[in-house]
Amino acid sequence: xxxxxxxxxxxxxxxxxxxxxxxxxxxxxxxxxxxxxxxxxxxxxxxxxxxxxxxxxxxxxxxxxxxxxxxxxxxxxxxxxxxxxxxxxxxxxxxxxxxxxxxxxxxxxxxxxxxxxxxxxxxxxxxxx
Amino acid sequence: xxxxxxxxxxxxxxxxxxxxxxxxxxxxxxxxxxxxxxxxxxxxxxxxxxxxxxxxxxxxxxxxxxxxxxxxxxxxxxxxxxxxxxxxxxxxxxxxxxxxxxxxxxxxxxxxxxxxxxxxxxxxxxxxxxxxx
Numbered sequence: 001x002x003x004x005x006x007x008x009x010x011x012x013x014x015x016x017x018x019x020x021x022x023x024x025x026x027x028x029x030x031x032x033x034x035x036x037x038x039x040x041x042x043x044x045x046x047x048x049x050x051x052x053x054x055x056x057x058x059x060x061x062x063x064x065x066x067x068x069x070x071x072x073x074x075x076x077x078x079x080x081x082x083x084x085x086x087x088x089x090x091x092x093x094x095x096x097x098x099x100x101x102x103x104x105x106x107x108x109x110x111x112x113x114x115x116x117x118x119x120x121x122x123x124x125x126x127x128x129x
Numbered sequence: 130x131x132x133x134x135x136x137x138x139x140x141x142x143x144x145x146x147x148x149x150x151x152x153x154x155x156x157x158x159x160x161x162x163x164x165x166x167x168x169x170x171x172x173x174x175x176x177x178x179x180x181x182x183x184x185x186x187x188x189x190x191x192x193x194x195x196x197x198x199x200x201x202x203x204x205x206x207x208x209x210x211x212x213x214x215x216x217x218x219x220x221x222x223x224x225x226x227x228x229x230x231x232x233x234x235x236x237x238x239x240x241x242x243x244x245x246x247x248x249x250x251x252x253x254x255x256x257x258x259x260x261x262x
Binding site: 018021022 | 140142143145146149150153241242243244
């Protein structure tokens with residue numbers, strides 16, 4: 001079976017290294033991007049099965065990346081797991097204000113999150129999608 | 130009996146990830162968050178192998194290696210050490226030699242970012258060499 005590809009977009013290097021390490025040990029193929037712009041580029045070049053997306057990032061933040069992808073028929077099927085330091089309700093509200101629409105992320109995880117919890121959520125989403 | 134591995138790293142995410150990977154392989158894992166805690170656990174737990182980060186608060190990995198050269202630690206001097214660091218191996222060895230005048234005496238050196246297959250392979254190799262695999 002071909003390995004599932006996961007794109008991890010986050011500017012925290014220690015965090016991405018730990019999550020990448022764990023996902024790879026569970027036989028996922030992992031690509032890391034350090035900001036939103038690089039993330040969008042890698043969605044096009046890598047064609048991931050799932051995207052883990054941090055909200056607070058330099059260049060382009062997670063909201064903008066999420067909105068762009070969900071507005072694009074080519075990429076809107078890819079599940080997005082949004083990582084946020086604020087609660088889900090606050091995130092969806094400020095997103096609504098900022099973007100004039102609701103987020104369409106497929107799951108939210110408040111930060112700080114333990115890498116193992118994140119990996120479990122990833123496995124859940126991939127199981128149902 | 131499964132081998133006991135002491136992992137010393139100040140980043141909780143990395144510590145957790147490494148622990149989970151090693152436990153999935155059947156190793157018993159002891160975690161420590163800095164060099165001082167690492168030395169204490171070394172005494173208490175007498176692990177078969179220590180994985181040691183270099184840049185840490187309180188006492189860094191260089192400090193741990195230096196401390197272990199002291200005769201007080203002779204009982205633990207046989208425990209193999211794998212350095213796990215984002216610093217390049219050459220740079221670390223040069224720095225240690227400049228500071229101490231002796232060579233950095235570790236059994237292996239794995240550079241971050243960590244590749245889990247490489248880490249497991251190196252661990253397996255060392256444990257086999259000391260008869261603990």
